[in-house]
Amino acid sequence: MRRPFLKMNGLGNDFVVWDARDTRLVLTPEIIAKLGSRDTGIGFDQMITVERSTVSGVDAFMRIHNCDGSQVDACGNATRCVGRLLLEESGKDAVMIQTNAGLLSATAAGAPREITVDMGKPRVNWDQIPLAEEFADTRAIELQIGPIDDPILHTPAVVNMGNPHGIFWVKDIEAYDLSKVGPLLEHHPVFPEGANISLAQFIGKDEIRVKVWERGVGLTQACGTAACAVAVAAVRDTRAGRKSKIHLPGGILNIEWRESDSHVMMSGPTEIEFEGEVDLETIEWTKTAPGDNDQAQEATGGAA
Numbered sequence: 001m002r003r004p005f006l007k008m009n010g011l012g013n014d015f016v017v018w019d020a021r022d023t024r025l026v027l028t029p030e031i032i033a034k035l036g037s038r039d040t041g042i043g044f045d046q047m048i049t050v051e052r053s054t055v056s057g058v059d060a061f062m063r064i065h066n067c068d069g070s071q072v073d074a075c076g077n078a079t080r081c082v083g084r085l086l087l088e089e090s091g092k093d094a095v096m097i098q099t100n101a102g103l104l105s106a107t108a109a110g111a112p113r114e115i116t117v118d119m120g121k122p123r124v125n126w127d128q129i130p131l132a133e134e135f136a137d138t139r140a141i142e143l144q145i146g147p148i149d150d151p152i153l154h155t156p157a158v159v160n161m162g163n164p165h166g167i168f169w170v171k172d173i174e175a176y177d178l179s180k181v182g183p184l185l186e187h188h189p190v191f192p193e194g195a196n197i198s199l200a201q202f203i204g205k206d207e208i209r210v211k212v213w214e215r216g217v218g219l220t221q222a223c224g225t226a227a228c229a230v231a232v233a234a235v236r237d238t239r240a241g242r243k244s245k246i247h248l249p250g251g252i253l254n255i256e257w258r259e260s261d262s263h264v265m266m267s268g269p270t271e272i273e274f275e276g277e278v279d280l281e282t283i284e285w286t287k288t289a290p291g292d293n294d295q296a297q298e299a300t301g302g303a304a
């Protein structure tokens with residue numbers, strides 16, 4: 001059975017997006033992992049299924065799966081992408097997206113394809129992250145993040161943005177091999193539900209460079225909820241103001257942890273890479289229509 005999809009990304013954190021508002025779509029974790037594989041399938045960091053919301057007046061429900069097939073409750077970059085689709089489809093100035101982590105609102109951020117999402121309030125109590133009970137005093141958490149010749153134990157900042165985040169402030173991100181320490185920390189017993197792991201380095205006033213090992217994925221070009229979590233941790237650790245620029249490998253996200261209501265506002269780009277169609281039995285897929293940049297080239301007769 002062939003099914004249309006959109007391939008999208010937010011700063012290179014990429015997604016397959018299904019519209020399942022009229023035709024339900026339930027896939028097993030095994031099929032999701034096959035589709036998500038950059039060898040056997042379409043390849044993505046997360047799979048996003050847009051469904052009818054169960055809450056009246058809310059535009060859609062967004063279901064999120066990591067490429068390992070695990071279902072999770074928050075994905076900042078995908079929320080911007082789904083927000084863009086709903087805003088363009090409805091012509092409204094703002095749309096509401098229901099997730100298992102709560103209701104999120106999305107609005108246009110000014111520049112084309114730039115979207116602002118209200119990611120709601122951060123949670124910082126140990127049982128909200130969650131952390132294992134024996135680590136209720138987060139100061140007691142000392143984790144080895146390498147490198148081998150620098151066996152300094154680090155205490156992470158911990159924030160939940162609808163998903164768990166462990167953040168390590170370091171002087172030089174390049175001094176650590178996140179591809180090695182990331183999986184160890186993601187599955188560390190201190191995080192009973194796992195965690196997204198960020199290395200964060202200040203590069204200027206309210207400018208922070210971040211690299212992320214995502215739970216259920218691995219290294220990604222960007223992670224929206226991590227950007228929010230780092231910005232919140234920077235304020236709590238009195239290292240930054242309430243507005244900060246988070247520099248990820250894929251680009252910059254602008255974050256504001258609003259004083260008035262403690263909501264975290266995240267602004268950044270979205271991209272439709274292409275439209276496609278996939279056979280859910282054979283996982284064979286084809287592109288059926290160009291994306292934003294292809295169209296831009298076509299429109300301008302752009303050079304190859």
Ligand SMILES: N[C@H](CCC[C@H](N)C(=O)O)C(=O)O
Binds near residue numbers: 072214
């Ligand atoms: N890997 C995350 C979900 C996706 C988060 C990320 N892609 C974002 O933009 O927030 C988790 O397991 O909690």
